[in-house]
Amino acid sequence: MTPALSSLLDDVLRRNAGEPEFHQAAREVLGSLGPVIEANPHYARAAVLERMTEPERQLIFRVPWTDDEGNIRVNRGFRVEFNSALGPYKGGLRFHPSVTLGTVKFLGFEQIFKNALTGLPIGGGKGGSDFDPKGRSDAEVMRFCQSFMTELYRHLGEYTDVPAGDIGVGGREIGYLFGQYKRITNRYESGVLTGKGVGWGGSLVRTEATGFGAVVFAQRMLATRGRSFDGARVLVSGSGNVALYAIQKVHQLGGTVMACSDSSGVVYDRDGIDVELLRRLKEVERARLSEYAARRPSADYRANGDIWALAAETPIDVAIPCATQNELDATAATTLAGNGVAAVVEGANMPCTPEAVHVLRAAGVLFAPGKAANAGGVATSALEMQQNASRDAWTLEYAEQRLDDIMTAIHDSCAETAEQYGAPGDYVLGANVAGFVRVADAMLALGVI
Ligand code: NDP
Ligand code: 2IT
Numbered sequence: 001m002t003p004a005l006s007s008l009l010d011d012v013l014r015r016n017a018g019e020p021e022f023h024q025a026a027r028e029v030l031g032s033l034g035p036v037i038e039a040n041p042h043y044a045r046a047a048v049l050e051r052m053t054e055p056e057r058q059l060i061f062r063v064p065w066t067d068d069e070g071n072i073r074v075n076r077g078f079r080v081e082f083n084s085a086l087g088p089y090k091g092g093l094r095f096h097p098s099v100t101l102g103t104v105k106f107l108g109f110e111q112i113f114k115n116a117l118t119g120l121p122i123g124g125g126k127g128g129s130d131f132d133p134k135g136r137s138d139a140e141v142m143r144f145c146q147s148f149m150t151e152l153y154r155h156l157g158e159y160t161d162v163p164a165g166d167i168g169v170g171g172r173e174i175g176y177l178f179g180q181y182k183r184i185t186n187r188y189e190s191g192v193l194t195g196k197g198v199g200w201g202g203s204l205v206r207t208e209a210t211g212f213g214a215v216v217f218a219q220r221m222l223a224t225r226g227r228s229f230d231g232a233r234v235l236v237s238g239s240g241n242v243a244l245y246a247i248q249k250v251h252q253l254g255g256t257v258m259a260c261s262d263s264s265g266v267v268y269d270r271d272g273i274d275v276e277l278l279r280r281l282k283e284v285e286r287a288r289l290s291e292y293a294a295r296r297p298s299a300d301y302r303a304n305g306d307i308w309a310l311a312a313e314t315p316i317d318v319a320i321p322c323a324t325q326n327e328l329d330a331t332a333a334t335t336l337a338g339n340g341v342a343a344v345v346e347g348a349n350m351p352c353t354p355e356a357v358h359v360l361r362a363a364g365v366l367f368a369p370g371k372a373a374n375a376g377g378v379a380t381s382a383l384e385m386q387q388n389a390s391r392d393a394w395t396l397e398y399a400e401q402r403l404d405d406i407m408t409a410i411h412d413s414c415a416e417t418a419e420q421y422g423a424p425g426d427y428v429l430g431a432n433v434a435g436f437v438r439v440a441d442a443m444l445a446l447g448v449i
Contacts (some may be wrong), residue, residue, distance in 0.1 A: 056082065225366065
């Protein structure tokens with residue numbers, strides 16, 4: 001890192017004390033930008049990075065709600081509107097007990113570059129709450145979502161800020177949030193939220209888009225080494241939205257996913273994960289993953305198991321972490337690299353620790369950072385906004401083709417940017433630089449704001 005970037009990073013760390021995930025994301029992005037900042041002194045003169053690392057607006061609010069027993073509960077809500085140089089703030093909402101301002105800032109910061117990489121007109125933002133939806137009834141989730149939106153609605157709008165789902169927020173929550181927005185504003189403003197049901201303004205393929213897109217990205221990356229998913233054995237961590245559709249796509253492309261996980265344990269299925277069973281359990285029954293093994297004779301459940309350790313027991317070609325940040329550490333990376341894994345593709349946001357990324361790259365394992373590989377979800381959200389703006393609904397084939405084209409374009413732009421900066425195959429540098437340049441150029445054009 002150049003001295004100027006180091007000093008900027010020191011400032012960011014100092015001014016955002018106690019936010020380790022945001023520090024990690026800032027360090028990673030700034031670590032890639034030395035060559036582009038040196039070659040383009042006008043970015044430094046315009047303090048582009050000083051502005052880019054400071055959110056345009058940060059909202060923190062109280063979310064009171066009543067549980068089924070009549071107790072009043074209080075959670076904290078967040079929305080970080082990070083950068084709107086390219087379009088309205090765009091990014092998901094995460095409901096998980098671990099959520100803090102630092103979590104939301106790391107996710108919002110990553111989202112700026114991810115959204116720029118899609119080539120679509122969307123700025124970066126993120127939000128959420130420390131609300132834990134696990135074990136809550138539909139009625140409790142609805143009351144929570146209504147209370148959350150009763151504050152947030154005033155900051156949203158199809159041209160202002162457009163949330164979607166993330167961990168703990170799926171179609172059910174988006175429905176309740178949209179209903180409350182519509183009720184308060186008296187506007188059927190479809191484009192204010194994405195991830196809506198396909199019967200009321202949602203886009204086909206949005207549900208599948210993040211997982212599908214990550215596997216399409218992986219497919220393009222593997223092809224650069226003459227490999228494919230055909231016959232590949234794969235590990236996918238998590239068993240939520242991203243994991244589920246990553247598994248489905250791997251199977252469509254001729255690979256087999258041997259294991260997946262949740263925060264309680266790991267399922268290894270010697271016949272390959274049965275996607276339909278998993279989908280029914282997770283999306284319909286909202287069951288724990290242990291239930292999968294109970295219903296599938298070819299599967300074993302390991303409570304508190306480590307999914308990446310399986311690579312030492314059985315041949316694995318590709319690993320796709322799709323659960324949460326920092327779930328794949330240096331020990332796991334050493335196991336993967338030491339047992340012949342060809343590629344690690346981040347379906348989640350920042351699932352690999354910096355030490356893990358270092359181990360993988362030093363061992364020559366192909367590595368795709370989340371801001372490139374998981375951009376298919378937000379890209380399809382932007383396509384949902386397009387359909388809402390034109391009051392149209394595209395066919396499945398057209399929506400899926402657009403997703404495929406966007407993922408291929410993101411892959412190629414990361415690969416070409418890495419080549420251009422003398423680091424062929426470095427998708428981290430490629431993604432950070434290509435995303436940064438697009439946002440920075442727009443910021444320059446818009447003046448000091
Ligand atoms: P879901 O809530 O649908 O699923 C999350 C999965 O990850 C669950 O299996 C969950 O297990 C597991 N998980 C969550 N938190 C932890 C934790 N602290 N430790 C261990 N396991 C955990 O979320 P998504 O699939 O939507 O999101 C997964 C990742 O993908 C996140 O990083 C998200 O930011 C990212 N992402 C999501 C996009 C989307 O469109 N949804 C788009 C791009 C990225 P359990 O049920 O036990 O909690
Ligand atoms: O991390 C992400 O890109 C998402 N959670 C999806 C955001 C969106 O607006 O679709």
